[in-house]
Amino acid sequence: MSRARTSAGPGADRRVPVVLLVPALVGLALLVVPMAGLAWRAPWGRFPELLTSDSVLTALRLSVTTATSATVLSVLCGVPLAWLLARGDFPGRALLRGLVTVPLVLPPVIGGVALLVAFGRQGVIGGWLDRTFGLSLPFTTGAVVLSQAFVAMPYLVIAVEGAFRGADRRYEDVAATLGASAWTVFRRITLPAVLPGVAAGAVLCWARALGEFGATITFAGSFPGTTRTLPLEAYVAIGAGDTDMAIVLSLMMIVVSVVILVGLRERWVNVR
Amino acid sequence: MSPEGLEMDVVVDRGPFVLDVSVRIDAGEVVALLGPNGAGKSTLLGVLAGLIRPTAGRVALAGVTLDDVATGQHVPARGRRVGLVVQDYLLFGHMTVVENVAFGLRARGIPRRRARESAARTLERVGLGGLDGRKPRELSGGQAQRVALARALVVEPRLLLLDEPLAALDAGTRPAVRAELRRHLAGYSGCAIVVTHDPLEAMVLGDRLVVVEDGRVVQAGPPAEVARHPGTDYVARLVGLNLLQGTARGRTADVGAGTVIALAHEEHGPVHIAFSPSAVVLSPHRPDGSARNVWPGTVQDLETHGDLVRVTVSGALPVLADVTPLAIADLQLAPGMPVWASVKASEITAYPA
Missing domain, CATH: 3.40.50.300 (P-loop containing nucleotide triphosphate hydrolases)
Known part of the structure; x- marks a missing residue:
């Protein structure tokens, strides 16, 4: 604010027009006030006690494990998928790119329903898994990982696809003239070049997985220790009238998100 | 072959x-x-x-x-x-100098140690011994x-x-x-x-x-x-010459636009006519005497070129002329001004096109 006034250059009115300033402040308030409210109402005295309670620690452990697993899964599948979208030359690529990004705008609950229909015991793939291997996914920790990957992988794919597109392909050409196979070129030239993009995408993916709620509760349910992650724990706390607990969990998640987003904002904006 | x-x-x-x-x-x-x-x-x-x-x-x-x-x-x-x-x-920015050079050998399946030794020798050969561990940006x-x-x-x-x-x-x-x-x-x-x-x-x-x-x-x-x-x-x-295309008949060549160029030797049929910009003389009026190797044009551009000024003359027969700054002052050459360009036959090279 003060900067907007003092940075006025000679001959130019650099003040922010009121017409822009007022709605900007309203928007800012809309985004920040609820979070500030949480901090205001937080039971700071009971904080350590609540944070170290069994249910929170269990949920935290589960959240970190599942979000990390979902991120690993997303990197292993998402990087090759991003490569395909960026470099592949096949019909329907635009359609495929659209499909991959659908989970970004789809309500996660719908994602959960879709997962249930596909992987549920009566589902197309789930039924086969059940008959063939006796495997049942819904309401297991595996279902949590799958839900998180479904919702979070598109973030990684978009970031990495941008990095692949931004990478100078002439390096790959030079590597090829030096006798490198396509796989060697990918491993030793392309991948190192897009590594910052992969790292950014993975962190974003992890953060999104950590906050996943809708798909998880639909497809995996809310069982303490196996599927009840931090957001579900907060939801349960609210339902049980334990506002203090809900606030503590919320603040915890907000801090993690802020740290990650502030650290990545520059890169994320650039990648887009 | x-x-x-x-x-x-x-x-x-x-x-x-x-x-x-x-x-x-x-x-x-x-x-x-x-x-x-x-x-x-x-x-x-x-x-x-x-x-x-x-x-x-x-x-x-x-x-x-x-x-x-x-x-x-x-x-x-x-x-x-x-x-x-x-x-x-x-x-490759993420590899050292020696890894860059060894890349092709490694890609061909040569073991790391031997590839690096060979790369180091090649670096020595191009006078870069001792830079093996540097990164390209250094x-x-x-x-x-x-x-x-x-x-x-x-x-x-x-x-x-x-x-x-x-x-x-x-x-x-x-x-x-x-x-x-x-x-x-x-x-x-x-x-x-x-x-x-x-x-x-x-x-x-x-x-x-x-x-x-x-x-x-x-x-x-x-x-x-x-x-x-x-x-x-x-x-x-590219090589700093003027080039005209024409049709030679013995010691003269018709280069179009009503201009006939006198040649230093005999040629017949389609020819290229090359001469240096420094052989071109510019004058504000049609020079007296020889009716050959003279054509009109318009000054399009002036540009310093070493000790001389390169004048771009546009027209039916565009040509570059290198003249002294003194001549520019004397003739008061400026873009848009009509001029006459002339070249001595002895300064011209003609060869079949």
Whole structure:
């Protein structure tokens, strides 16, 4: 604010027009006030006690494990998928790119329903898994990982696809003239070049997985220790009238998100 | 044509642009490839490197067919033994200098230790011993260029492609790097192509010049021959000569626009007429006496050119004239001014087109 006034250059009115300033402040308030409210109402005295309670620690452990697993899964599948979208030359690529990004705008609950229909015991793939291997996914920790990957992988794919597109392909050409196979070129030239993009995408993916709620509760349910992650724990706390607990969990998640987003904002904006 | 050399007869059809060239290069020969932007030089290199598939034709190197559209043969880039060095070097930034040079050997399955030893020796050979552990960003332009050269040479290519290898260097370091590149090329037994915009570079590095314009080879020959007898306006400008096309009848040639040029020797049929800009005399009025070798034009542009001023004269017979600053003042030359250009017959070279 003060900067907007003092940075006025000679001959130019650099003040922010009121017409822009007022709605900007309203928007800012809309985004920040609820979070500030949480901090205001937080039971700071009971904080350590609540944070170290069994249910929170269990949920935290589960959240970190599942979000990390979902991120690993997303990197292993998402990087090759991003490569395909960026470099592949096949019909329907635009359609495929659209499909991959659908989970970004789809309500996660719908994602959960879709997962249930596909992987549920009566589902197309789930039924086969059940008959063939006796495997049942819904309401297991595996279902949590799958839900998180479904919702979070598109973030990684978009970031990495941008990095692949931004990478100078002439390096790959030079590597090829030096006798490198396509796989060697990918491993030793392309991948190192897009590594910052992969790292950014993975962190974003992890953060999104950590906050996943809708798909998880639909497809995996809310069982303490196996599927009840931090957001579900907060939801349960609210339902049980334990506002203090809900606030503590919320603040915890907000801090993690802020740290990650502030650290990545520059890169994320650039990648887009 | 030795069996070790390069034979290339290809057509690349890219919509409005068509590259249609035949090039022969002997082993040990360095060809300087010249041409304006968009002439097809990069496409030509891309075909040779195996990065672009030709639409028609054939490429053979050292007796091995690399491309033959008729039989569907195509050797991909990695199997070609064609080295590529480009203007901005494209060193792999996350690898050290020695890892860059060892890359081609490692890609061919040579164990790390042996690849590094071999790479270190090659670096020594290009005068970069001791820089093995550096990262590319810590190198000067000249050093980076030599690393790129070492990286290409270490896998012993049969054909070396240098795409404007000196263009990214500043004017101060260019002569030294150019001289050194010439030494390395002289000691190289395969075929080499150097793409350049710089006539001096072409003359110094090339055993032979090949000029490409609009996707076709328009002139080829020894540098001195091409420089003396440019075949197109582009080449003439490049070597700093004026070029007119005309029809000779003995000691005179009709160059159109009602102008007849007197020649120093007899020629017949279509001819190129070349003369240096410093041989052109400009005057505000039609000079008296000889009715020949004089034509009108309009001053279009003035530009300092060494100790002289280069005047671009436009008109039916556009011409460049190098005149002294004093003459500019005397004649009060300025853009838009009508002038008469004249050249002495003894300053003119005429040769069959």
